[in-house]
Amino acid sequence: MTIFLTLVLLALMAGVVYSLVTGIIAFMQSTRDDLNAPAGNGPTANQLRQNKAMMQRILFQGAAIMIVAILLFANR
Numbered sequence: 001m002t003i004f005l006t007l008v009l010l011a012l013m014a015g016v017v018y019s020l021v022t023g024i025i026a027f028m029q030s031t032r033d034d035l036n037a038p039a040g041n042g043p044t045a046n047q048l049r050q051n052k053a054m055m056q057r058i059l060f061q062g063a064a065i066m067i068v069a070i071l072l073f074a075n076r
Contacts, residue, residue, distance in 0.1 A: 002074065009067045015060040023053035 030046035037044065043051075 002071065005067055005071055005074075009064055009071070012060050012064040012067065016057055016064065019053045019057040019060060023050050023057060026050035026053060 026046045026049040030044055030050060034044070
């Protein structure tokens, strides 16, 4: 059981890194778009992609914290 939870934890950590990098790339691209776009057009596609990536990162981090709590409780 511990090995399985450790593997799940590693997969969640990889998901955190992936979504963080995706969000940062979208942020860098949206900054260029914001400089060239007229004001008042609403969020761009890159800004929406950045928001989605950051929400995924929060979900992955929350799940990873839950797995760590389960592992700590199981090894007590």
